[in-house]
Amino acid sequence: MLVSAVKALPRKKINTNEELRKKILYIWTNNPNISYKKLAKLTGSTYDTARRTVLRIKKGGSVKDKPRSGRPNGSADAQLEKKVIAIIRKNRSMSTRDIAIRAKTTHVQVTRIKKRNGIKTYKKKKVPKRSEKQTSKSVSLARKLYETPLANKNFCVIMDDETYLKMDLRTLPGNQFYCLESGEDISDSEKTIQIEKFGKKVLIWQAICECGHKSTPFFTMGTINTEIYVKECLQKRLLPFLRHHNGQIMFWPDLAPAHYANITQKWFEDNNVHYVRKDLNSPNVPELQPIERYWALMKAKLLKMGKPTKTISEIKRMWRTASLKVSPEKFGRMDSNE
Numbered sequence: 001m002l003v004s005a006v007k008a009l010p011r012k013k014i015n016t017n018e019e020l021r022k023k024i025l026y027i028w029t030n031n032p033n034i035s036y037k038k039l040a041k042l043t044g045s046t047y048d049t050a051r052r053t054v055l056r057i058k059k060g061g062s063v064k065d066k067p068r069s070g071r072p073n074g075s076a077d078a079q080l081e082k083k084v085i086a087i088i089r090k091n092r093s094m095s096t097r098d099i100a101i102r103a104k105t106t107h108v109q110v111t112r113i114k115k116r117n118g119i120k121t122y123k124k125k126k127v128p129k130r131s132e133k134q135t136s137k138s139v140s141l142a143r144k145l146y147e148t149p150l151a152n153k154n155f156c157v158i159m160d161d162e163t164y165l166k167m168d169l170r171t172l173p174g175n176q177f178y179c180l181e182s183g184e185d186i187s188d189s190e191k192t193i194q195i196e197k198f199g200k201k202v203l204i205w206q207a208i209c210e211c212g213h214k215s216t217p218f219f220t221m222g223t224i225n226t227e228i229y230v231k232e233c234l235q236k237r238l239l240p241f242l243r244h245h246n247g248q249i250m251f252w253p254d255l256a257p258a259h260y261a262n263i264t265q266k267w268f269e270d271n272n273v274h275y276v277r278k279d280l281n282s283p284n285v286p287e288l289q290p291i292e293r294y295w296a297l298m299k300a301k302l303l304k305m306g307k308p309t310k311t312i313s314e315i316k317r318m319w320r321t322a323s324l325k326v327s328p329e330k331f332g333r334m335d336s337n338e
């Protein structure tokens with residue numbers, strides 16, 4: 001009976017596990033007392049496979065292959081992929097979720113397709129709004145600035161700027177995230193950043209230079225007027241920083257009024273400091289200014305340290321710690337970018 005049962009099976013080469021299991025099932029149902037060893041021999045499989053299959057059938061399991069995990073790479077997928085890419089090309093600002101809705105798929109699929117095709121998402125850069133005319137004026141001024149004295153390799157370009165820093169480092173700009181497992185929840189205070197509208201701020205002045213050095217920073221809870229700028233920033237901090245350079249320097253001040261006041265210009269002349277003339281200095285081009293990038297890098301570091309600070313000395317300490325990890329970028333690639 002057993003032999004005839006085996007002979008009754010289609011004489012087809014077994015090439016899938018599913019077919020093998022069907023054969024085992026066929027023989028076993030005809031002879032439930034068969035040993036695993038014999039079953040293995042008759043089906044051309046192994047003892048383990050025969051045993052596992054029988055146990056699986058006994059438990060009520062199917063002999064069919066389990067559905068494959070992951071995504072089959074069929075033609076439907078190729079079509080979806082094409083569709084997703086077309087949607088992205090048409091609208092570069094569309095969110096992954098919106099693309100998924102448009103393509104009638106999931107955002108996970110869209111993410112996979114993006115990854116497979118080397119499509120990355122970037123955060124938009126915030127820049128001041130300005131007219132096209134203004135832009136070309138700024139850029140050409142910046143270019144001029146680079147082509148003339150600064151193109152001379154003997155100069156080290158030094159620039160300074162002021163920036164405000166919120167005392168509560170958790171409220172610095174930048175995206176913050178949190179992760180949750182399904183069904184899990186956390187308190188609102190862990191999910192939100194509370195921003196005190198008039199939270200205490202500290203004003204920081206610092207100079208950086210082309211060769212990657214930084215001056216001692218100046219911190220104040222007040223403002224920096226011309227008098228303070230000359231005394232605290234230029235005399236006490238910029239001058240030692242300039243002297244640190246053996247070769248020639250070119251100072252590129254920020255366009256803040258205090259930086260071009262008469263007293264300030266007199267200070268430059270008295271101290272023999274080469275500086276960029278006001279009419280050559282470019283207005284409103286922060287993304288051209290390496291110091292803007294330096295501020296951004298510093299603030300990103302401080303945001304990571306993210307904690308509320310109470311005193312100016314605490315802020316100073318944090319600033320110094322962050323400063324050790326951030327070095328001003330080289331200025332050189334500025335003109336090639338624009």
Ligand SMILES: [Zn+2]
Nearest residue numbers: 156209210211
């Ligand atoms: Zn330098």
